[in-house]
Amino acid sequence: MYFNGSVFSLELTLHSLDLPETSIYPAFIFGTTTYLAVLVCNLTIIITIFLNRNLHKPMYILLLNMPVNDIMGASMLFPQLLYSIWTHDRSISYPVCILQGFCVHMYGSTSYSTLTAMAFDRYTAICWPLRYHAIMTNDNLVMIITGMWLFNIIIMFVIFALLMPYKICQTQMTDLICYNPPLMKIVCENTQVNNIYGLFTMVLYHFISLSVVTFTYIHILITCVTKKQSDAKNKALQTCGTHLVVFLFLEFNTFFALIAHRSENVPAYLRRVFSISVLIFAPIVNPLIYGLKTKEIRQKIITCFKRKISSV
Template sequence: MFLNSSSSTTLFLPSFTLPPSTRIPAVVFSTFTYLLIMCCNLMIVVTIAINHNLHKPMYLLLLNLPVCDMIGATAFFPQMISSMLYEPRVISHGACVLQAFLAHTYGGGSLLILTAMAFDRYLAICSPLSYNNIMTNNNLIKIITGIWLTDTFTILTFIALALRLKICRNTISDMYCNNPSLTKLACEGTHVSNFYGLFTIALYQGISLAVILFTYLQILFTCVFKKQADARSKAIQTCGAHLIVFLFLEFNAFIALVAHRFENTPLFFRRAMGVSVMIFPPLLNPLVYSFNTRELRKHIMVFFKGKISPF
Protein backbone atom coordinates (compact mmCIF):
# COMPACT_ATOMS: atom_id res chain seq x y z
CA MET A 1 0.00 0.00 0.00
CA PHE A 2 1.45 3.36 -1.01
CA LEU A 3 1.61 6.09 1.61
CA ASN A 4 1.02 9.77 1.01
CA SER A 5 4.46 11.38 0.63
CA SER A 6 3.24 14.87 1.56
CA SER A 7 5.05 16.93 4.18
CA SER A 8 2.43 15.97 6.80
CA THR A 9 3.12 12.23 6.56
CA THR A 10 4.37 10.92 9.91
CA LEU A 11 7.57 8.88 9.92
CA PHE A 12 9.01 6.91 12.84
CA LEU A 13 12.62 7.09 13.98
CA PRO A 14 14.42 4.36 15.98
CA SER A 15 13.90 4.56 19.72
CA PHE A 16 16.72 5.61 22.05
CA THR A 17 15.47 3.05 24.61
CA LEU A 18 16.38 5.44 27.43
CA PRO A 19 15.15 4.62 30.95
CA PRO A 20 12.81 7.38 32.21
CA SER A 21 15.32 8.41 34.88
CA THR A 22 18.02 9.17 32.30
CA ARG A 23 15.98 11.14 29.78
CA ILE A 24 16.33 14.54 31.42
CA PRO A 25 20.12 14.17 31.92
CA ALA A 26 20.42 13.03 28.30
CA VAL A 27 18.51 16.09 27.09
CA VAL A 28 20.67 18.40 29.22
CA PHE A 29 23.91 16.79 28.02
CA SER A 30 22.83 16.84 24.36
CA THR A 31 21.74 20.48 24.64
CA PHE A 32 25.07 21.40 26.23
CA THR A 33 26.95 19.56 23.46
CA TYR A 34 24.96 21.37 20.75
CA LEU A 35 25.52 24.78 22.35
CA LEU A 36 29.24 24.00 22.75
CA ILE A 37 29.51 23.06 19.07
CA MET A 38 27.71 26.21 17.98
CA CYS A 39 29.72 28.51 20.26
CA CYS A 40 33.12 27.04 19.34
CA ASN A 41 32.44 27.14 15.62
CA LEU A 42 30.90 30.61 15.81
CA MET A 43 34.03 31.73 17.65
CA ILE A 44 36.17 30.66 14.67
CA VAL A 45 33.86 32.46 12.22
CA VAL A 46 33.78 35.69 14.24
CA THR A 47 37.54 35.66 14.88
CA ILE A 48 38.30 35.37 11.17
CA ALA A 49 35.61 37.87 10.19
CA ILE A 50 36.66 40.71 12.52
CA ASN A 51 40.45 40.40 12.13
CA HIS A 52 41.75 41.85 8.88
CA ASN A 53 45.07 40.05 9.42
CA LEU A 54 43.19 36.80 8.89
CA HIS A 55 41.56 37.88 5.62
CA LYS A 56 43.82 35.56 3.65
CA PRO A 57 42.79 32.69 1.36
CA MET A 58 43.74 30.04 3.93
CA TYR A 59 41.53 31.52 6.65
CA LEU A 60 38.70 32.61 4.36
CA LEU A 61 38.48 29.02 3.12
CA LEU A 62 38.67 27.81 6.72
CA LEU A 63 35.78 30.12 7.66
CA ASN A 64 33.46 27.96 5.55
CA LEU A 65 34.28 24.81 7.52
CA PRO A 66 32.69 25.91 10.84
CA VAL A 67 29.69 27.13 8.83
CA CYS A 68 29.32 23.57 7.50
CA ASP A 69 29.78 22.16 11.00
CA MET A 70 27.02 24.40 12.37
CA ILE A 71 24.71 23.27 9.55
CA GLY A 72 25.43 19.65 10.41
CA ALA A 73 24.91 20.14 14.15
CA THR A 74 21.65 22.01 13.55
CA ALA A 75 20.46 19.26 11.22
CA PHE A 76 21.01 16.65 13.93
CA PHE A 77 20.74 17.97 17.49
CA PRO A 78 17.45 19.98 17.71
CA GLN A 79 15.32 17.17 16.32
CA MET A 80 17.14 14.55 18.40
CA ILE A 81 16.78 16.58 21.61
CA SER A 82 13.10 17.31 21.01
CA SER A 83 12.34 13.62 20.47
CA MET A 84 14.28 12.26 23.47
CA LEU A 85 11.45 12.78 25.91
CA TYR A 86 8.81 11.03 23.85
CA GLU A 87 8.19 7.55 22.53
CA PRO A 88 7.76 6.74 19.76
CA ARG A 89 10.09 9.19 18.06
CA VAL A 90 8.28 10.75 15.11
CA ILE A 91 9.06 13.29 12.41
CA SER A 92 7.02 14.65 9.53
CA HIS A 93 8.07 13.74 6.01
CA GLY A 94 8.81 17.38 5.20
CA ALA A 95 11.01 17.83 8.28
CA CYS A 96 12.75 14.55 7.44
CA VAL A 97 13.56 15.78 3.92
CA LEU A 98 14.93 19.05 5.34
CA GLN A 99 17.07 17.18 7.87
CA ALA A 100 18.47 14.92 5.15
CA PHE A 101 19.25 17.93 2.95
CA LEU A 102 21.11 19.75 5.73
CA ALA A 103 22.97 16.63 6.85
CA HIS A 104 24.29 15.87 3.36
CA THR A 105 25.05 19.55 2.70
CA TYR A 106 27.26 19.48 5.78
CA GLY A 107 29.06 16.30 4.75
CA GLY A 108 29.61 17.14 1.09
CA GLY A 109 30.49 20.76 1.80
CA SER A 110 33.07 19.82 4.44
CA LEU A 111 34.78 17.43 2.04
CA LEU A 112 34.93 20.01 -0.76
CA ILE A 113 36.20 22.75 1.55
CA LEU A 114 38.95 20.54 2.98
CA THR A 115 39.99 19.65 -0.57
CA ALA A 116 40.21 23.34 -1.53
CA MET A 117 42.22 24.04 1.64
CA ALA A 118 44.70 21.31 0.72
CA PHE A 119 45.20 22.87 -2.71
CA ASP A 120 45.71 26.28 -1.08
CA ARG A 121 48.41 24.90 1.25
CA TYR A 122 50.10 23.18 -1.70
CA LEU A 123 50.35 26.46 -3.60
CA ALA A 124 51.53 28.39 -0.54
CA ILE A 125 54.32 25.96 0.33
CA CYS A 126 55.34 24.50 -3.04
CA SER A 127 54.75 27.52 -5.33
CA PRO A 128 55.04 30.60 -3.09
CA LEU A 129 56.09 32.91 -5.95
CA SER A 130 52.92 32.25 -7.95
CA TYR A 131 50.61 31.95 -4.93
CA ASN A 132 49.38 35.55 -4.90
CA ASN A 133 48.79 35.48 -8.68
CA ILE A 134 46.64 32.37 -8.45
CA MET A 135 44.81 32.85 -5.14
CA THR A 136 43.46 36.31 -5.93
CA ASN A 137 40.29 37.61 -4.29
CA ASN A 138 38.39 37.03 -7.53
CA ASN A 139 39.57 33.41 -7.82
CA LEU A 140 38.91 32.81 -4.13
CA ILE A 141 35.31 33.98 -4.51
CA LYS A 142 34.93 31.67 -7.52
CA ILE A 143 36.30 28.71 -5.55
CA ILE A 144 34.03 29.30 -2.53
CA THR A 145 30.97 29.95 -4.71
CA GLY A 146 31.74 26.85 -6.77
CA ILE A 147 31.99 24.72 -3.63
CA TRP A 148 28.57 25.77 -2.32
CA LEU A 149 26.84 25.59 -5.71
CA THR A 150 28.29 22.14 -6.43
CA ASP A 151 27.34 20.88 -3.00
CA THR A 152 23.80 22.30 -3.13
CA PHE A 153 23.10 20.99 -6.64
CA THR A 154 24.43 17.52 -5.80
CA ILE A 155 22.34 17.21 -2.63
CA LEU A 156 19.19 18.63 -4.26
CA THR A 157 19.54 15.96 -6.95
CA PHE A 158 19.85 13.32 -4.20
CA ILE A 159 16.65 14.57 -2.56
CA ALA A 160 14.75 14.94 -5.85
CA LEU A 161 15.51 11.32 -6.79
CA ALA A 162 14.25 10.16 -3.38
CA LEU A 163 11.08 12.27 -3.54
CA ARG A 164 10.04 10.93 -6.93
CA LEU A 165 9.60 7.47 -5.40
CA LYS A 166 6.30 6.27 -4.01
CA ILE A 167 6.70 5.22 -0.40
CA CYS A 168 4.99 2.37 1.40
CA ARG A 169 7.03 2.34 4.60
CA ASN A 170 7.12 4.82 7.45
CA THR A 171 10.15 3.74 9.49
CA ILE A 172 13.50 5.52 9.13
CA SER A 173 16.36 3.02 9.38
CA ASP A 174 18.91 5.43 10.90
CA MET A 175 18.85 7.57 14.03
CA TYR A 176 18.21 10.63 11.86
CA CYS A 177 16.96 11.26 8.34
CA ASN A 178 19.38 10.98 5.44
CA ASN A 179 19.12 10.15 1.77
CA PRO A 180 19.67 6.36 2.10
CA SER A 181 16.98 6.19 4.78
CA LEU A 182 14.55 8.19 2.63
CA THR A 183 15.25 5.93 -0.34
CA LYS A 184 14.59 2.83 1.76
CA LEU A 185 11.03 4.05 2.41
CA ALA A 186 10.20 3.26 -1.22
CA CYS A 187 8.73 -0.04 -2.31
CA GLU A 188 9.56 0.42 -5.99
CA GLY A 189 12.84 0.28 -7.88
CA THR A 190 15.60 2.49 -6.46
CA HIS A 191 18.29 1.63 -9.01
CA VAL A 192 18.67 5.20 -10.30
CA SER A 193 18.99 6.63 -6.78
CA ASN A 194 21.47 3.95 -5.76
CA PHE A 195 23.56 4.41 -8.89
CA TYR A 196 23.64 8.20 -8.47
CA GLY A 197 24.56 7.77 -4.80
CA LEU A 198 27.44 5.41 -5.55
CA PHE A 199 28.63 7.60 -8.42
CA THR A 200 28.61 10.72 -6.23
CA ILE A 201 30.40 8.97 -3.37
CA ALA A 202 33.07 7.68 -5.76
CA LEU A 203 33.46 11.10 -7.42
CA TYR A 204 33.67 13.10 -4.17
CA GLN A 205 35.89 10.60 -2.42
CA GLY A 206 38.07 9.99 -5.47
CA ILE A 207 38.71 13.67 -6.19
CA SER A 208 39.29 14.51 -2.54
CA LEU A 209 41.68 11.63 -1.93
CA ALA A 210 43.57 12.32 -5.15
CA VAL A 211 44.01 16.01 -4.33
CA ILE A 212 44.96 15.33 -0.71
CA LEU A 213 47.45 12.61 -1.66
CA PHE A 214 49.05 14.70 -4.41
CA THR A 215 49.28 17.92 -2.40
CA TYR A 216 50.69 16.36 0.75
CA LEU A 217 53.25 14.29 -1.11
CA GLN A 218 54.37 17.45 -2.89
CA ILE A 219 54.50 19.37 0.39
CA LEU A 220 56.51 16.59 2.02
CA PHE A 221 58.91 16.44 -0.92
CA THR A 222 59.35 20.23 -0.91
CA CYS A 223 60.13 20.35 2.81
CA VAL A 224 62.59 17.45 2.65
CA PHE A 225 64.25 18.83 -0.47
CA LYS A 226 64.78 22.27 1.07
CA LYS A 227 66.23 20.68 4.21
CA GLN A 228 65.15 23.72 6.21
CA ALA A 229 63.89 23.24 9.74
CA ASP A 230 61.62 26.29 9.53
CA ALA A 231 60.06 25.01 6.31
CA ARG A 232 59.31 21.63 7.87
CA SER A 233 57.91 23.32 10.98
CA LYS A 234 55.67 25.56 8.86
CA ALA A 235 54.36 22.61 6.87
CA ILE A 236 53.59 20.59 10.00
CA GLN A 237 51.91 23.55 11.67
CA THR A 238 49.72 24.62 8.75
CA CYS A 239 48.92 21.17 7.39
CA GLY A 240 48.79 18.98 10.50
CA ALA A 241 45.43 20.27 11.69
CA HIS A 242 43.96 20.06 8.20
CA LEU A 243 45.09 16.46 7.74
CA ILE A 244 43.69 15.38 11.11
CA VAL A 245 40.30 16.93 10.36
CA PHE A 246 40.18 15.48 6.83
CA LEU A 247 41.10 11.92 7.86
CA PHE A 248 38.58 11.90 10.71
CA LEU A 249 35.74 13.13 8.51
CA GLU A 250 36.76 10.86 5.63
CA PHE A 251 36.87 7.75 7.82
CA ASN A 252 33.49 8.41 9.46
CA ALA A 253 31.60 9.54 6.37
CA PHE A 254 32.94 6.85 4.05
CA ILE A 255 32.09 3.97 6.39
CA ALA A 256 28.67 5.43 7.23
CA LEU A 257 27.74 5.82 3.54
CA VAL A 258 29.14 2.49 2.34
CA ALA A 259 27.52 0.59 5.23
CA HIS A 260 24.11 1.39 3.71
CA ARG A 261 25.06 -0.48 0.53
CA PHE A 262 25.58 -3.79 2.35
CA GLU A 263 22.55 -5.39 3.95
CA ASN A 264 24.64 -7.62 6.23
CA THR A 265 26.24 -4.64 8.01
CA PRO A 266 25.31 -4.75 11.72
CA LEU A 267 22.52 -2.26 12.38
CA PHE A 268 24.12 -0.88 15.55
CA PHE A 269 27.45 -0.28 13.79
CA ARG A 270 25.80 1.56 10.89
CA ARG A 271 23.77 3.76 13.20
CA ALA A 272 26.76 4.47 15.45
CA MET A 273 28.93 5.56 12.53
CA GLY A 274 26.10 7.70 11.15
CA VAL A 275 25.68 9.49 14.49
CA SER A 276 29.44 9.90 15.06
CA VAL A 277 29.92 11.80 11.79
CA MET A 278 27.26 14.30 12.91
CA ILE A 279 28.73 14.83 16.39
CA PHE A 280 32.51 14.47 16.53
CA PRO A 281 33.81 16.48 13.52
CA PRO A 282 31.74 19.60 14.40
CA LEU A 283 32.84 19.25 18.03
CA LEU A 284 36.55 18.57 17.43
CA ASN A 285 37.27 20.70 14.34
CA PRO A 286 37.32 24.11 16.07
CA LEU A 287 39.48 22.69 18.87
CA VAL A 288 41.97 21.17 16.41
CA TYR A 289 42.30 24.36 14.37
CA SER A 290 42.42 26.61 17.44
CA PHE A 291 45.28 24.68 19.04
CA ASN A 292 47.25 23.84 15.88
CA THR A 293 47.04 27.09 13.89
CA ARG A 294 49.27 29.62 15.63
CA GLU A 295 47.92 32.81 14.07
CA LEU A 296 44.30 31.84 14.62
CA ARG A 297 45.02 30.79 18.19
CA LYS A 298 46.75 34.12 18.88
CA HIS A 299 43.74 36.15 17.72
CA ILE A 300 41.32 33.98 19.70
CA MET A 301 43.39 34.54 22.85
CA VAL A 302 43.48 38.29 22.19
CA PHE A 303 39.70 38.27 21.73
CA PHE A 304 39.12 36.50 25.05
CA LYS A 305 41.65 38.64 26.92
CA GLY A 306 39.84 41.72 25.66
CA LYS A 307 36.50 40.32 26.88
CA ILE A 308 37.80 39.13 30.24
CA SER A 309 40.19 41.94 31.17
CA PRO A 310 38.57 44.70 33.26
CA PHE A 311 40.96 47.30 31.78
Protein backbone atom coordinates in the same frame (compact mmCIF):
# COMPACT_ATOMS: atom_id res chain seq x y z
CA MET B 1 1.35 -0.30 3.56
CA TYR B 2 1.08 1.93 0.50
CA PHE B 3 0.54 5.67 0.62
CA ASN B 4 -1.24 7.16 -2.36
CA GLY B 5 -1.79 10.55 -0.80
CA SER B 6 0.57 13.50 -0.69
CA VAL B 7 3.89 12.64 0.91
CA PHE B 8 4.02 16.17 2.30
CA SER B 9 1.38 15.25 4.89
CA LEU B 10 3.17 12.02 5.85
CA GLU B 11 4.58 11.44 9.32
CA LEU B 12 7.66 9.21 9.64
CA THR B 13 9.06 7.59 12.77
CA LEU B 14 12.80 7.60 13.36
CA HIS B 15 14.48 4.67 15.07
CA SER B 16 13.96 4.59 18.82
CA LEU B 17 16.72 5.92 21.07
CA ASP B 18 15.95 3.15 23.61
CA LEU B 19 17.01 5.31 26.54
CA PRO B 20 16.13 4.05 30.04
CA GLU B 21 14.08 6.41 32.17
CA THR B 22 17.04 7.19 34.43
CA SER B 23 19.19 8.31 31.45
CA ILE B 24 16.78 10.82 29.91
CA TYR B 25 17.81 13.87 31.95
CA PRO B 26 21.59 13.17 31.83
CA ALA B 27 21.35 12.55 28.07
CA PHE B 28 19.40 15.77 27.55
CA ILE B 29 21.85 17.82 29.64
CA PHE B 30 24.85 16.24 27.92
CA GLY B 31 23.37 16.80 24.46
CA THR B 32 22.45 20.42 25.23
CA THR B 33 25.92 21.12 26.64
CA THR B 34 27.57 19.53 23.60
CA TYR B 35 25.43 21.55 21.17
CA LEU B 36 26.15 24.79 23.03
CA ALA B 37 29.88 23.97 22.97
CA VAL B 38 29.67 23.42 19.19
CA LEU B 39 27.91 26.77 18.72
CA VAL B 40 30.28 28.71 21.00
CA CYS B 41 33.49 27.23 19.54
CA ASN B 42 32.46 27.64 15.91
CA LEU B 43 30.91 31.09 16.35
CA THR B 44 34.12 32.21 18.11
CA ILE B 45 36.13 31.20 15.04
CA ILE B 46 33.66 32.90 12.66
CA ILE B 47 33.53 36.17 14.64
CA THR B 48 37.32 36.23 15.13
CA ILE B 49 38.02 35.86 11.41
CA PHE B 50 35.23 38.24 10.44
CA LEU B 51 36.28 41.09 12.78
CA ASN B 52 40.05 40.95 12.25
CA ARG B 53 41.22 42.33 8.92
CA ASN B 54 44.62 40.69 9.41
CA LEU B 55 42.85 37.33 9.00
CA HIS B 56 41.16 38.28 5.73
CA LYS B 57 43.53 36.05 3.78
CA PRO B 58 42.73 33.09 1.49
CA MET B 59 43.76 30.52 4.10
CA TYR B 60 41.38 31.91 6.73
CA ILE B 61 38.56 32.75 4.31
CA LEU B 62 38.57 29.10 3.19
CA LEU B 63 38.76 28.03 6.83
CA LEU B 64 35.68 30.19 7.55
CA ASN B 65 33.56 27.75 5.53
CA MET B 66 34.30 24.97 8.01
CA PRO B 67 32.70 26.44 11.17
CA VAL B 68 29.72 27.65 9.12
CA ASN B 69 29.32 24.13 7.76
CA ASP B 70 29.84 22.54 11.19
CA ILE B 71 27.08 24.68 12.71
CA MET B 72 24.73 23.64 9.91
CA GLY B 73 25.58 19.95 10.39
CA ALA B 74 25.22 20.00 14.17
CA SER B 75 21.96 21.96 13.92
CA MET B 76 20.49 19.23 11.74
CA LEU B 77 21.08 16.71 14.54
CA PHE B 78 20.95 18.20 18.02
CA PRO B 79 17.69 20.24 18.17
CA GLN B 80 15.57 17.39 16.78
CA LEU B 81 17.44 14.78 18.85
CA LEU B 82 17.09 16.81 22.07
CA TYR B 83 13.38 17.30 21.39
CA SER B 84 13.01 13.53 20.95
CA ILE B 85 14.84 12.83 24.20
CA TRP B 86 12.68 15.28 26.14
CA THR B 87 9.30 14.37 24.66
CA HIS B 88 9.89 10.68 23.73
CA ASP B 89 8.51 11.63 20.31
CA ARG B 90 10.46 10.17 17.38
CA SER B 91 8.04 11.32 14.69
CA ILE B 92 9.15 13.65 11.91
CA SER B 93 7.22 14.99 8.94
CA TYR B 94 8.35 13.88 5.50
CA PRO B 95 9.26 17.41 4.29
CA VAL B 96 11.32 18.04 7.44
CA CYS B 97 12.97 14.64 6.98
CA ILE B 98 13.89 15.54 3.39
CA LEU B 99 15.27 18.90 4.56
CA GLN B 100 17.30 17.20 7.29
CA GLY B 101 18.65 14.66 4.81
CA PHE B 102 19.56 17.36 2.30
CA CYS B 103 21.44 19.39 4.92
CA VAL B 104 23.21 16.29 6.31
CA HIS B 105 24.45 15.41 2.83
CA MET B 106 25.34 19.06 2.22
CA TYR B 107 27.39 18.97 5.41
CA GLY B 108 29.33 15.93 4.26
CA SER B 109 29.92 17.16 0.72
CA THR B 110 30.93 20.65 1.87
CA SER B 111 33.34 19.15 4.39
CA TYR B 112 35.04 17.29 1.55
CA SER B 113 35.06 20.38 -0.68
CA THR B 114 36.44 22.65 2.03
CA LEU B 115 39.22 20.25 3.00
CA THR B 116 40.10 19.82 -0.67
CA ALA B 117 40.21 23.59 -1.24
CA MET B 118 42.34 24.07 1.88
CA ALA B 119 44.76 21.38 0.67
CA PHE B 120 45.12 23.22 -2.65
CA ASP B 121 45.68 26.53 -0.83
CA ARG B 122 48.45 25.06 1.35
CA TYR B 123 50.01 23.36 -1.67
CA THR B 124 50.12 26.67 -3.54
CA ALA B 125 51.51 28.58 -0.53
CA ILE B 126 54.29 26.07 0.24
CA CYS B 127 55.21 24.69 -3.18
CA TRP B 128 54.68 27.89 -5.23
CA PRO B 129 55.21 30.74 -2.72
CA LEU B 130 56.22 33.32 -5.36
CA ARG B 131 53.06 32.68 -7.38
CA TYR B 132 50.70 32.30 -4.41
CA HIS B 133 49.22 35.80 -4.45
CA ALA B 134 48.83 35.68 -8.23
CA ILE B 135 46.92 32.39 -8.00
CA MET B 136 44.86 32.94 -4.82
CA THR B 137 43.47 36.35 -5.78
CA ASN B 138 40.19 37.65 -4.33
CA ASP B 139 38.38 36.87 -7.57
CA ASN B 140 39.71 33.32 -7.69
CA LEU B 141 38.89 32.84 -4.02
CA VAL B 142 35.29 33.95 -4.59
CA MET B 143 35.07 31.61 -7.58
CA ILE B 144 36.38 28.66 -5.53
CA ILE B 145 33.99 29.21 -2.62
CA THR B 146 30.95 30.01 -4.76
CA GLY B 147 31.64 27.11 -7.11
CA MET B 148 32.14 24.76 -4.17
CA TRP B 149 28.78 25.59 -2.57
CA LEU B 150 26.84 25.69 -5.85
CA PHE B 151 28.29 22.38 -6.98
CA ASN B 152 27.30 20.72 -3.69
CA ILE B 153 23.80 22.24 -3.72
CA ILE B 154 23.13 21.03 -7.27
CA ILE B 155 24.46 17.51 -6.64
CA MET B 156 22.46 17.12 -3.40
CA PHE B 157 19.32 18.69 -4.88
CA VAL B 158 19.30 16.06 -7.64
CA ILE B 159 19.71 13.25 -5.07
CA PHE B 160 16.58 14.28 -3.17
CA ALA B 161 14.63 15.41 -6.23
CA LEU B 162 14.90 11.83 -7.50
CA LEU B 163 13.17 10.63 -4.31
CA MET B 164 10.12 12.86 -4.58
CA PRO B 165 8.08 10.94 -7.25
CA TYR B 166 8.17 7.64 -5.33
CA LYS B 167 5.29 6.22 -3.29
CA ILE B 168 6.02 5.45 0.35
CA CYS B 169 5.52 1.88 1.63
CA GLN B 170 6.33 2.32 5.30
CA THR B 171 6.85 5.06 7.84
CA GLN B 172 9.34 3.37 10.16
CA MET B 173 12.86 4.64 9.54
CA THR B 174 15.86 2.40 10.24
CA ASP B 175 18.20 5.19 11.42
CA LEU B 176 18.38 7.91 14.06
CA ILE B 177 18.36 10.70 11.45
CA CYS B 178 17.11 11.20 7.92
CA TYR B 179 19.46 10.88 4.99
CA ASN B 180 19.34 9.28 1.56
CA PRO B 181 19.99 5.52 2.18
CA PRO B 182 17.32 5.01 4.91
CA LEU B 183 14.87 7.17 2.92
CA MET B 184 15.28 4.89 -0.09
CA LYS B 185 14.39 1.89 2.10
CA ILE B 186 10.86 3.18 2.76
CA VAL B 187 9.81 3.64 -0.88
CA CYS B 188 7.87 1.02 -2.82
CA GLU B 189 9.34 1.26 -6.28
CA ASN B 190 12.59 0.35 -7.97
CA THR B 191 15.32 2.79 -6.89
CA GLN B 192 18.00 1.63 -9.30
CA VAL B 193 18.43 5.13 -10.77
CA ASN B 194 18.87 6.57 -7.28
CA ASN B 195 21.39 3.86 -6.37
CA ILE B 196 23.43 4.49 -9.51
CA TYR B 197 23.41 8.27 -9.02
CA GLY B 198 24.20 7.89 -5.30
CA LEU B 199 27.16 5.61 -6.01
CA PHE B 200 28.34 7.97 -8.74
CA THR B 201 28.32 10.99 -6.42
CA MET B 202 30.01 9.02 -3.63
CA VAL B 203 32.78 7.85 -5.97
CA LEU B 204 33.07 11.36 -7.43
CA TYR B 205 33.58 13.07 -4.06
CA HIS B 206 35.94 10.40 -2.74
CA PHE B 207 37.97 10.27 -5.95
CA ILE B 208 38.36 14.05 -6.31
CA SER B 209 39.13 14.64 -2.63
CA LEU B 210 41.54 11.73 -2.29
CA SER B 211 43.32 12.62 -5.53
CA VAL B 212 43.75 16.30 -4.66
CA VAL B 213 44.71 15.74 -1.01
CA THR B 214 47.15 12.92 -1.87
CA PHE B 215 48.79 14.89 -4.70
CA THR B 216 49.07 18.18 -2.78
CA TYR B 217 50.31 16.78 0.50
CA ILE B 218 52.87 14.47 -1.06
CA HIS B 219 54.32 17.54 -2.79
CA ILE B 220 54.07 19.58 0.43
CA LEU B 221 55.97 16.92 2.36
CA ILE B 222 58.60 16.65 -0.38
CA THR B 223 59.01 20.43 -0.52
CA CYS B 224 59.28 20.82 3.25
CA VAL B 225 61.65 17.90 3.78
CA THR B 226 63.98 18.90 0.94
CA LYS B 227 64.35 22.46 2.23
CA LYS B 228 67.59 23.20 4.02
CA GLN B 229 65.96 24.82 7.04
CA SER B 230 66.29 22.78 10.22
CA ASP B 231 62.58 23.06 10.97
CA ALA B 232 61.53 21.67 7.58
CA LYS B 233 60.30 18.32 8.91
CA ASN B 234 58.39 19.95 11.77
CA LYS B 235 56.77 22.34 9.31
CA ALA B 236 55.74 19.40 7.13
CA LEU B 237 54.17 17.59 10.06
CA GLN B 238 52.40 20.70 11.34
CA THR B 239 51.08 21.53 7.89
CA CYS B 240 49.95 18.03 6.90
CA GLY B 241 49.31 16.18 10.13
CA THR B 242 46.11 17.67 11.50
CA HIS B 243 44.60 18.18 8.06
CA LEU B 244 45.13 14.55 7.14
CA VAL B 245 43.76 13.31 10.47
CA VAL B 246 40.54 15.27 9.99
CA PHE B 247 40.28 14.26 6.33
CA LEU B 248 40.86 10.56 7.01
CA PHE B 249 38.34 10.61 9.88
CA LEU B 250 35.74 12.12 7.56
CA GLU B 251 36.69 9.70 4.77
CA PHE B 252 36.36 6.61 6.95
CA ASN B 253 33.21 7.76 8.73
CA THR B 254 31.16 8.74 5.70
CA PHE B 255 32.40 5.84 3.57
CA PHE B 256 31.56 3.30 6.27
CA ALA B 257 28.11 4.76 6.94
CA LEU B 258 27.16 4.67 3.26
CA ILE B 259 28.62 1.22 2.57
CA ALA B 260 26.93 -0.18 5.69
CA HIS B 261 23.54 0.36 4.08
CA ARG B 262 24.58 -1.84 1.18
CA SER B 263 25.82 -4.73 3.32
CA GLU B 264 23.82 -7.11 5.49
CA ASN B 265 26.92 -8.08 7.50
CA VAL B 266 27.31 -4.73 9.27
CA PRO B 267 25.43 -4.55 12.61
CA ALA B 268 22.61 -2.00 12.55
CA TYR B 269 23.77 -0.28 15.73
CA LEU B 270 27.21 0.38 14.22
CA ARG B 271 25.61 1.92 11.15
CA ARG B 272 23.50 4.20 13.34
CA VAL B 273 26.48 5.26 15.46
CA PHE B 274 28.60 6.14 12.42
CA SER B 275 25.68 7.95 10.76
CA ILE B 276 25.57 10.55 13.55
CA SER B 277 29.15 10.51 14.88
CA VAL B 278 30.44 12.76 12.10
CA LEU B 279 27.77 15.32 13.08
CA ILE B 280 28.90 15.23 16.72
CA PHE B 281 32.68 14.88 16.84
CA ALA B 282 33.72 16.86 13.76
CA PRO B 283 31.92 20.12 14.74
CA ILE B 284 33.64 19.95 18.15
CA VAL B 285 37.11 18.87 17.01
CA ASN B 286 37.38 21.06 13.88
CA PRO B 287 37.33 24.47 15.63
CA LEU B 288 39.91 23.19 18.13
CA ILE B 289 42.25 21.88 15.42
CA TYR B 290 41.81 24.51 12.72
CA GLY B 291 40.93 27.44 14.92
CA LEU B 292 42.36 27.39 18.41
CA LYS B 293 45.55 25.56 17.33
CA THR B 294 46.16 28.02 14.49
CA LYS B 295 48.58 30.56 15.93
CA GLU B 296 47.12 33.72 14.37
CA ILE B 297 43.53 32.89 15.32
CA ARG B 298 44.52 31.77 18.82
CA GLN B 299 46.38 35.04 19.42
CA LYS B 300 43.42 37.11 18.25
CA ILE B 301 41.03 35.20 20.53
CA ILE B 302 43.35 35.59 23.54
CA THR B 303 43.80 39.30 22.82
CA CYS B 304 40.04 39.77 22.59
CA PHE B 305 39.44 38.01 25.92
CA LYS B 306 42.17 40.05 27.63
CA ARG B 307 40.52 43.27 26.40
CA LYS B 308 37.13 42.14 27.69
CA ILE B 309 38.59 41.21 31.08
CA SER B 310 40.56 44.46 31.42
CA SER B 311 37.48 46.52 30.48
CA VAL B 312 35.49 44.82 33.24
